[in-house]
Amino acid sequence: xxxxxxxxxVAVAAMSVQAQSIWKAAEFDLSTxxxxxxxxxxxxxxxxxxxxxxxxxxxxxxxxxxTVDGITMTGLSTPNSLSKKDVEDGKTQVYWELKGKKADxxxxxxxxxxxxxxxxxxxxxxPKGNPGFQHWEFYELNSDGDEVxxxxxxxxxxGATAMPAKGAYYKFAATTSGSLRVAIYGNKNQNPTYxxxxxxxxxxxxxxxxxxIYYQNTGFAYESQKDEEGNVIPGSEKYFNVxxxxxxxVLQHTNGVTQNRPVLGYLDxxxxxxxxxxxxxxxxxxxxxxxxxxxxxxxxxNVKAELDSNVRYNxxxxxxxxxxxxxxxxxxxxxxxx
Numbered sequence: 249x250x251x252x253x254x255x256x257x258v259a260v261a262a263m264s265v266q267a268q269s270i271w272k273a274a275e276f277d278l279s280t281x282x283x284x285x286x287x288x289x290x291x292x293x294x295x296x297x298x299x300x301x302x303x304x305x306x307x308x309x310x311x312x313x314x315t316v317d318g319i320t321m322t323g324l325s326t327p328n329s330l331s332k333k334d335v336e337d338g339k340t341q342v343y344w345e346l347k348g349k350k351a352d353x354x355x356x357x358x359x360x361x362x363x364x365x366x367x368x369x370x371x372x373x374x375p376k377g378n379p380g381f382q383h384w385e386f387y388e389l390n391s392d393g394d395e396v397x398x399x400x401x402x403x404x405x406x407g408a409t410a411m412p413a414k415g416a417y418y419k420f421a422a423t424t425s426g427s428l429r430v431a432i433y434g435n436k437n438q439n440p441t442y443x444x445x446x447x448x449x450x451x452x453x454x455x456x457x458x459x460x461i462y463y464q465n466t467g468f469a470y471e472s473q474k475d476e477e478g479n480v481i482p483g484s485e486k487y488f489n490v491x492x493x494x495x496x497x498v499l500q501h502t503n504g505v506t507q508n509r510p511v512l513g514y515l516d517x518x519x520x521x522x523x524x525x526x527x528x529x530x531x532x533x534x535x536x537x538x539x540x541x542x543x544x545x546x547x548x549x550n551v552k553a554e555l556d557s558n559v560r561y562n563x564x565x566x567x568x569x570x571x572x573x574x575x576x577x578x579x580x581x582x583x584x585x586x
Contacts, residue, residue, distance in 0.1 A: 269316035272538040274351075274371035278344055282311045286326065289413050291384040296400060299384030305329075307383065309414060310343035312373075318424035318543040319519065323536065325375030326414040329385055331397035345374045347433075347535065360431055360512060360537055369537035372433045372512075379404050379415035379528045403530040406451055411444070417528035418536060419446070422519040426543035430527060433535035434511045440497030441534065443517055446524040452517055454493040461489040461499050461513035489513075512537075 285306045293300035309326040325343040351361050351370035360369040380401035390396045404412045420428060434441060442451040473481045489500055493515075500511040519525060528534060561568065561577045568576060568585075576585045 268540065268542045269318070270367050270538060270540050271314045271316050271321070272369060273373040273536055274346065274348075274369070274538075276312065276314065276373065278312070278346070278373075280312070281344065282313075283343070284309055284311065286414050289382045291382070293386045294384045294400070295386075295388075296398070299382055299400075300386075305385065307385075307414070308341060308343075309377075310375075312344065316541055318422060318426055319428065319539075319541045320421045320423075321539065322419045322421070323373070323375060324415065324417050324419075325377060326383075326416065327376035328399040332387075332395075333397070343376065346371055347374050348372055365514075367431075367538070367540050369431045372431075372535040372537040374433065374435075374535035375416035375533055377415040378532070379412035379417045379530050381408075381410070381413055383414055404528070405530065406442070408449060411446065411449065411526060412528065412530075415528070416533040417526055418534070419524055419526050420519065420539075421524040422521055424543040425521045426519060426541055427516065428519050428525075429514050429516045429540040431514055431537035431539065432512065432527075433537065434499050434529065434532070435534070436529075436532040437498060437500045437509065437511050439529050439531040441499050441515075441529045442497060442527070443515065444526040444528075446526060451497065452525075454495050454497065456517055457493040458491065458516040459489055459493050459499060459513065460516075461511050 286309050287304060287306045290305045290307050291299040291301055291303050292305035293303035307326060307329055309324060312323045312325075314321045314323075327341060327343060330339060330341060348371040349355070351368070353370075362368075378401045380403045382402040383399070385397070385399045387395050387397055401415070418430075420430075422428075432441075443457055444451050475481055493499070499513075500509060515527070517525070572585055
């Protein structure tokens with residue numbers, strides 16, 4: 249795959265015939281976020297096993313909205329309530345955190361700002377809360393006799409008859425058909441990440457989602473080639489997980505092993521005009537660097553993932569067929585497909 253992504257990084261300036269738009273979280277004005285209160289399925293009592301539905305509660309949530317030509321993203325962040333101790337300590341509720349160093353920092357993060365990344369992102373917005381249907385909070389005494397604040401959720405699973413009412417998730421409503429690339433930061437990735445068609449309440453099947461994922465250990469890591477001085481040769485970086493999403497929907501798989509490590513990278517999938525797609529991890533949070541939308545018929549095909557002379561890729565790294573319009577890479581050669 250190294251050859252493909254090297255060529256992609258070199259060819260990124262050559263845009264296809266599709267209309268393309270990029271939204272970056274680092275440039276978003278958080279003062280436009282809208283704060284509201286949720287009460288449905290929210291309770292102020294219970295135990296670890298379940299809520300006390302006789303005790304109603306409200307929690308606050310924050311919504312952000314970003315629109316580019318052809319698609320609108322709505323992001324939700326629903327943190328747990330502040331505990332009594334938090335209030336006593338003068339803490340205030342935080343809904344979104346802009347994380348990561350700026351691209352022009354003297355020592356920027358070694359993340360999505362390398363030459364191999366298309367487009368490049370340096371910072372991401374991280375929301376709070378777990379996507380779910382019921383949320384309950386209560387206090388209990390621990391073994392030392394101290395009062396401890398607890399918060400629990402019921403999580404969304406495939407087969408559910410509704411979408412999450414709260415938590416951290418993103419919705420992408422398309423007015424134009426096209427190809428969407430979302431740059432994400434996954435907080436804990438032993439859990440599945442879903443892209444769900446709102447109309448059918450069904451996750452897109454793994455063959456419909458292409459992933460390009462790094463993982464984090466002590467820092468963000470990727471394979472690369474280095475020069476004699478030990479510097480990474482631009483364009484030689486390689487993702488650890490590239491290709492169709494894993495069958496269990498877990499983003500990070502390295503040598504067949506799933507690790508509980510943060511990850512970052514891209515999710516690519518087609519969208520249809522008039523449809524809405526939800527992106528979330530039911531038991532964790534997903535941060536968003538931004539997204540890249542190319543409108544128009546994509547010609548994305550379900551072709552085999554092996555690198556051979558019969559497979560063509562677009563500049564987003566997706567496998568395409570002969571119906572795709574724009575710049576493609578095949579067998580190490582870049583050309584315009586009309």
